[in-house]
Amino acid sequence: MKLPHTFYQQTTIDVAKQLLGKYLVRKHPEGNTVGRIVETEAYVGPQDLACHASKGRTARTEVMFGPAGRAYVYFIYGFYNMLNLVTEAKDYPAAVLIRAVEPVDGVELMKERRKNHALRNLASGPGKLCQAFAIDRSLNGADLCDGILFVDDRGEPTPRFRATPRIGVDYAGKWKDKPYRFLIRGSEFVSRS
């Protein structure tokens, strides 16, 4: 069952935790890809110095200020796209970064796109999974209930998980140490332990 808009309207921390064990589905002419979400990060609002929206409302961050349940996709380091799911109320900028998934369906397609045959290395990082799932900025703002890109709840309970500080946000002052990164315990498909 496709997660509805109301799911994304919960607090960002709750959404980030509950996304663990759900299934990211990407429909594409080349074929569909599905992955079980094993790692997420919460970016909790304008006061969060690690959140892009803490810099204010700009063309780039506009999507985060929109209603919950849309995709925020941005391009970074000249190479990689990052996939976020917008959360909370309209005009409150927050989102969950999807950092890693365990490949489930469309594995051959992922291998082609990543030209790497190691299953563990197909989508174990935010840039990698966007490559494997053919996610780029054309999906920025996409409604997660439209059916091109969505999260599927297969009725599994949230797995045991662990929280750590977020990755790559050393510039965020006191916010850099907040335990807003969540990963499934024991999963070998996370970006790092």
Add this chain to the structure above:
DNA sequence: CAAGAGATCATCT
């Protein structure tokens, strides 16, 4: 295996 550099561009100053 750990550490470091390079790749490369949209976004904001």
Add this chain to the structure above:
DNA sequence: GATGATCTCTTGA
């Protein structure tokens, strides 16, 4: 003009 919510490859012990 600087920098970043990254990844891969190379180096060296």
